[in-house]
Amino acid sequence: MVLYMLMLLSLLFSNFSVAKAIHSERSLYRNILVEETGNLRCLKFDEKSSQSSQSCMYINEPKKLVFNYTKLVFSSLLLIEDPKKVLIIGLGGGTLSNTISELYPKAIIENIEIDPAVIKVARDYFYFKESAKVTAKVQDGRIFIKRAALKKQQFDWIILDAFNGDYIPEHLLTKEFFEELKSVLASDGVIAANTFSSSKLYEHESATYYAVFGDFINVSRKNHSNRIILAGNKNTLTQAHINKRVNELTPLLLPYGVNIKAISQMLHFTKNNHDWPENTKVLTDQYSPANLLNF
């Protein structure tokens, strides 16, 4: 009996403290790791400099979002009422896609991911759900947007989540790219970009968004290490409208662990606060050393 309990204890202990790799593979772009630490399962890109988690889920509460930045993305819903066409660039574990399709079962969701191995891992380990309405396509985001523009497609909600801490696809952070994004954005649609710029890049990135979209909204906690940029929506956002949306969204988002009321207090409007120097160089296809600026 004692032995049995000891075994059980040690099993529990190992489950809760030690990360064990349940899957690893080398894709064309990176080493992909799926690790479990107790109740937490994470998708990691194994790079020697850092092993940052790209996407995580709680195994026994798969609905609950783990990462703050993922939660902050839902600030978009303060601006859009009922997204019908959603585009997600950068799949990760497919968390955003799953959540949005649960929230809006009628929405058409297109996921664009450059690495086919990431799509496979999302399906096999993160319950990424596909259907007639939810699809995933292997393509470079820039090419998808260019072709979508030629086909005159429009999206209500575009989520740009293609950057990780270690590498920035530089052709997805230029004025020309944002102009292409703008051309496939519905007139009252919104772009939510997950960015990591705490560095000099912060200013260049802000200046580039401003050059294309005008004033935008930063959604972040006090330290700027992580921000969501909300851009594109032309409707002016009043406090009354925010309050109304917070009331509508709170019960909807609660099961996912998203406190939309708290998030609604993290909106920083660039209209009153241009926190980058006037002469900051805009990033273009001709000048886009984003990775070199990101120190």
Place this chain on the structure above:
Amino acid sequence: MLNKTNALIYFLAFSSGFSIMGIELLGGRILAPFFGSSVHIWGSIITVFMLSLSFGYLLGGKLSIKRPNLAKYGSIFLLASIMVLPIALFANPIMEFIFTHIEDSRYGSLLASTALFFVPTIILGMISPYSVRLLVTDSEHSGQVAGGLYFVSTLGSALGTIITSFYMVLAFDVNAIIIGFALTLAVLGLLAILVNKLFLAERRYA
């Protein structure tokens, strides 16, 4: 005098190596807006550069048979300079045309890479064998000369790669760097022709 012109030839070979890899590296940046940054982009670029260099070696060797001199050598640089310019001037319309006609970005990038880089890289590839021809005076030292020549031109390539990717892209637009390479090649070509005119009109390469 001979040693000085030899130094000039080594320097020019170095510069052509520098420019080739500088341009190849910018190729990825130029293609990315239309064809993305997938693995096959670099496949396309490297394929086209290797293929055109190989043709360039063949052509340069052939050209070196008939009355080789510094003026012809300089003209290769001038021609290369002219052929590099369209990369900066017409890349966008060319890539746009290919993008709208070819759905598969692998073949799109291969074709775009061919359209932009094939001709200038052939010309730049002619420089190495022609340099060997100008430097070799006897068969006993031909291997040593070729070795030295590969050394400086490949060293140039290494420096062209690192300086372009680490520093130049931080300071200049892609097109400005390409035009910079074109101007450098033109100036060096003119220099070779000038040197030939001033000092070496009489000299025959044995």
